[in-house]
Amino acid sequence: MVRSAQRRAVVSWARVAYQLPKRRACRAVGAWRSVFRYRSVRPRHEALRQRMKQLVAVRVRAGYWLESVGAEMPVSNQNTR
Secondary structure, three states: OOOHHHHHHHHHHHHHHHOOOHHHHHHHHOOOHHHHHOOOOOOOOHHHHHHHHHHHHHOOOHHHHHHHHOOOOOOOHHHOO
């Protein structure tokens, strides 16, 4: 799956490389023109993102614990029928 930002970059490249108008470049790339024009107004909240990453690193859930430790969960006798 390609993100909107990546689509915008490809449309911009096509416009410069082939000297195409926006409409034709969007059509050639397969992107909607609204995606090309859209700019997010949502704040980034970098401090919050960093804090969440710190918490995730400390409070590891069971599924991710297996990957980080590299161990296997013991199999109980009840599940081996």
